[in-house]
Amino acid sequence: MFKFFLVKLAQLVPTFIGVTIVAFAFIRLLPGDPILLMAGERGISAERYAQLESQMGFDRSLVVQYLDFLKGLLHGDLGNSLVTHAPVMDEFMSRFPATLELSLFALAFAVIIGLPAGVLAAVKRGKTLDHTIMGVSLTGYSMPIFWWGLLLIMLFSSTLGWTPVSGRISYMYFIEPVTGFMTIDSLIAGDWGAFLSSLHYLILPSIVLGTIPLAVIARQTRSSMLEVLGEDYVRTARAKGLSNFRVIMVHTLRNALISVVTVIGLQVGLLLAGAILTETIFSWPGIGKWMIDAISRRDYPSVQGGLVLIAFIVMIVNLLVDLAYGVINPRIRH
């Protein structure tokens, strides 16, 4: 198992180097120049431009800048934001828990609804229920996040007044961050009202962000359930006279879960990508909103640092999924 782990880890190294190159090149390939954007309509004198350029280190060759970026990266230093002048690492870490909290709630929503829905659809294959679940999940899968978010806000927040429009917690509460998770921090602070408020603010964004993963999980659960249901050992189990419930839950679902777990793992990248849009709609103070701001200001260090960190997180999660997979199914290790 340990060897399996090492092999997987070693495979990540070239991927990671590739990611640093892409992240470094991406923001520089986008047309646009942070200094010109800052100066706006007024413009900037050539001398002042040159001065700022050298201060920011952009007058050096791209190779030198890239190596400098790599060197900093190895020391855990991603440089300072061009806009706020604060270390990119600090800026990222102060916002990442908000994104993680939202993603976890979205994932929980997707699994809690998606898994049973998939099982039901498989069991009732070809029936109306199956068609309904698959129809709804296809719709959910094709839902543009921005439009879906606004639609829910208009219905539940503006018209019905059930949920808040946007934000992370009511402005009445001010919770000192300890873990960065608003739900946990409000509990640590012993403030029950703040805890409820933070849950209240999580409802709509979690649903919006969780919709696509929900659809994917439901569909994957259904197809892998159907596959397993056709296996010989399921027929054997039925022939033994086991109850239908036991055949489905123990013999089928458990084996079907292997591929579902992989799919859930793959959702992490999707969730982080979806979080960017969801956070923009719901004014959620996470890394998505931060990245969008950084890209529009051409804040090179923030964009390249943020991309590398996000890619790193996705890679680690995938590694963990691979490992979990190895635990569930020992044949994979070889």
Place this chain on the structure above:
Amino acid sequence: MKKTLLAAGIAAMMLGATPVMAKTLVYCSEGSPEGFDPSLYTAGTTFDASSKTIYNRLVQFKPGTTEVEPAIAESWDVSDDGLEVTFHLRDDVKFQTTDYFTPSRMLDADDVIWTFERQMDENNPYYKLANGSFEYFNSMSMGELIKSIDKVDDHTVKFVLTQPNAPFVANLAMDFASIHSKEYEQQLLDEGKPELANQQPIGTGPFQFVNYREDAAIRYQANPDYFRGKQPIDNLVFAITSDAQVRYQKLMAGECQVMPFPNPSDVQEMQQNDDINVLEEAGLNVAYLAYNTQMAPFDKPEVRKALNMAINKQAIIDAVFQGAGQVAKNPIPPSMWGYNDAIQDDQYDPDKAKQMLEDAGVENLKMNIWAMPVQRPYMPNARRTAELMQSDLSKVGVDAQIVTYEWGEYLKRSSDTKRDGAVILGWTGDNGDPDNFLGVLLGCDGVGGANRSQWCYQPFDDLIQKARTLDSQEERAKLYEQAQEIFKEQAPWDTLAHSTVFMPLRKEVTGYKIDPLGGHSFEGVDIE
């Protein structure tokens, strides 16, 4: 655990302890501030969160206007040669007391001198900390303009200038000139953490900083020691909401009481909503189409004028601004002093335009129209504007192609004197002075820079230069009126539009005034 005063107030009220509920105003701001030291930045969003709330300046723009009035300085006088400007400071101005700073003295001349020293003296530790990147101070050429700042006595400060400059006093009402506390920043230097001045600001303004949760909310409370008296509201919250549609939903749901920058297409619906007032005012801005006057055939005024007459500006106002604007005939907006209302605009007349082009010997003209890739306060949709122009021009036999670049690139390339084509761009005033439009955008100094028509016309430039040295606003206004006549004759631009600024707020909010300079201030605002 820390709660806002409001939460404490509500909790206390529930227990029956306090009879009066704290008043909180929530403003759905459009973005995150870059920091809280206004001298370091140029973005309006940052100024709203810092200079407009926390700080004051020596002089200020009278709320809702561009007139300069006393603030920290109760009066000022200018020497006869225009080289010395002396400010007499109020003696009742106190810096804010917060949990991170308690002032030991009132504001005095030292604080004023410190404020400018940190932006121009290379030996000042704050200058070093920022590497001198005080972009607004620099771009207004303040460093070259100020020769020295002398302390006459504790409450009198004299600015000695290198040349007479009439807009100078108005410049001091701008955000970058917000007065900092020398005592506080010295204290931070002594503690070895000067950068905190940008995160935990101290000013003299109507609201003091409480805390900032990045990208989420900024909290302020009324400054009890404010020299104009405590504000009617107790707490001010900026709820950062970047999407205009979501801001509107929040306003309707009562999650905030004031929002800036509505989508133009939502304004009509808002006006019909019984809970919402929509304030509107002509913005201090202009959108224009700048020809490159150094390239044939656009070097001929009659050709430029003919093209201006071929473009139907009212159609642009109707289609692109959706009525939220007015046709511009001058390069400065009508609310500005010195505006020449006697000027006749070149009327839309395609037949005459065609004739004029023929008379000028221009046939089968092909030209580029540059459309900005972004939405700006003065221009909601440049692409659509360019398309309308393209179709208008085709009617007089001009074949126009639309080009565009990424915004930074657009700004840079459009400054080039060899640029091919006419550029759609605009400007929002900084200090309410006509020189800030006519001088910056059309003066000879601006060629290759902010002067996108690359137009250096001596009779015009002489007037602008002369007006800069005069002190009397009346005399200056006369020169600017003449300059606008010359501008119209020469037509380096097609002046397109002055846009209207909309400010939706809930009915219970009173006392809010739209700032023509584009800022958002909550001084004097109340909730009923």
